[in-house]
Amino acid sequence: MGKSLMSLLSRLHREEEGQGMVEYVLLIVFIALAATAGMTSLASAINSAFSGIGVKLGTYI
Numbered sequence: 158m159g160k161s162l163m164s165l166l167s168r169l170h171r172e173e174e175g176q177g178m179v180e181y182v183l184l185i186v187f188i189a190l191a192a193t194a195g196m197t198s199l200a201s202a203i204n205s206a207f208s209g210i211g212v213k214l215g216t217y218i
Contacts, residue, residue, distance in 0.1 A: 166179055 166182065
C-alpha cells in the first residue's frame with residue numbers, strides 16, 4: 158500500500174493539477190505529526206497534575 162501511495166503522490170506531483178493536492182497532503186501529514194508529538198507531552202503533564210491532586214486528596218482522607 159505504501160508503494161502505491163508513493164507512486165500516486167509522485168505521479169500527481171509531476172502533473173501541475175496534482176501539485177496543489179500533494180502540497181495539501183504534505184501539510185496534513187505535518188500537522189498530524191505535530192499533533193501526535195504534542196499529545197505525548199500533554200498526556201505527561203496531565204498525568205503529573207492528577208498525581209499531585211491524588212496525593213493531596215490522600216492526605217485529607
